[in-house]
Amino acid sequence: MLVQVRQSITVLLALFLLGGCRPKPGPVDVVADASAPVPRATAAADSGFAPARPSAHDVVDAWNQAHVKHDATALLGLYAPRVSFYGRTLTNRACANSKKAAFASDPSYTQSVRDVTALTLDAGASGPTVMRFTKTSTTKGKSTDYPSTLVVDASGLIVTETDAVTQQNLARLARDESSWCTDNEYPALDSTATGKLIPPFKVSSLRARQLGMQSKHFRTLAATEPDHAIVIDIIGCPTACDRAAKECGYLLRVADHSNIGKYASILVGWIYVDAIDGTVWDETESGWQSEPPSTGDW
Numbered sequence: 001m002l003v004q005v006r007q008s009i010t011v012l013l014a015l016f017l018l019g020g021c022r023p024k025p026g027p028v029d030v031v032a033d034a035s036a037p038v039p040r041a042t043a044a045a046d047s048g049f050a051p052a053r054p055s056a057h058d059v060v061d062a063w064n065q066a067h068v069k070h071d072a073t074a075l076l077g078l079y080a081p082r083v084s085f086y087g088r089t090l091t092n093r094a095c096a097n098s099k100k101a102a103f104a105s106d107p108s109y110t111q112s113v114r115d116v117t118a119l120t121l122d123a124g125a126s127g128p129t130v131m132r133f134t135k136t137s138t139t140k141g142k143s144t145d146y147p148s149t150l151v152v153d154a155s156g157l158i159v160t161e162t163d164a165v166t167q168q169n170l171a172r173l174a175r176d177e178s179s180w181c182t183d184n185e186y187p188a189l190d191s192t193a194t195g196k197l198i199p200p201f202k203v204s205s206l207r208a209r210q211l212g213m214q215s216k217h218f219r220t221l222a223a224t225e226p227d228h229a230i231v232i233d234i235i236g237c238p239t240a241c242d243r244a245a246k247e248c249g250y251l252l253r254v255a256d257h258s259n260i261g262k263y264a265s266i267l268v269g270w271i272y273v274d275a276i277d278g279t280v281w282d283e284t285e286s287g288w289q290s291e292p293p294s295t296g297d298w
């Protein structure tokens with residue numbers, strides 16, 4: 001009997017403690033469906049592994065499909081925050097907006113890719129991958145092939161998008177800008193002068209040559225040897241604009257080509273033409289002397 005009483009007391013005490021320690025009612029928790037897939041980030045954290053990055057080949061496929069479907073939103077998710085986009089550095093949103101506008105202007109556009117090859121720039125999986133392939137763009141029934149390139153970074157985002165045509169145009173533009181003053185295969189000849197201008201310069205090399213040959217200094221030099229071919233045979237192009245130091249203009253070499261040969265000459269003198277206002281400076285024994293620019297046409 002005593003044993004039964006003790007057992008009853010023990011049970012009652014246990015029930016009292018459980019009731020006293022039970023938490024107060026609160027908001028009902030939403031219980032996740034155990035059969036639902038676990039989000040990738042959660043699964044990675046639980047498993048101890050980092051989320052798998054898409055392969056560069058997967059990125060090319062997704063990029064191509066986004067173009068086929070005219071899906072600018074999908075492209076936005078494929079681009080890195082900053083992208084070298086056909087020679088310009090743009091944000092991912094600017095790239096996607098550019099494609100969105102292109103899709104709107106040409107609803108018939110579609111494309112396909114083939115001959116996809118990969119080149120890893122850095123050793124290991126952490127380096128960017130250069131994906132080269134042939135893109136066939138089709139619009140209004142006409143198809144054109146473009147050797148194309150996507151560079152995919154270690155996180156699986158596109159950091160560069162370009163094609164061979166763009167790269168050739170950029171290379172030609174770079175050559176034109178680097179040789180804007182003279183662009184002949186014989187840069188020592190006066191025939192290389194051009195009418196091109198790059199700010200802040202306001203006088204072209206062609207105009208500088210004309211001003212030099214119209215100057216009193218040049219005419220005086222030519223008059224000293226009336227039977228000789230006195231010409232301006234070298235044009236030094238300005239690369240800076242420090243007018244006080246005479247580094248904002250064209251340095252014209254005046255030379256005598258008589259009886260020497262097409263590409264040989266004897267130095268006669270120098271003329272400097274300011275690339276901002278066209279002022280002509282003559283080299284004399286006492287230093288540079290200026291004369292006002294000629295108003296006549298060559």
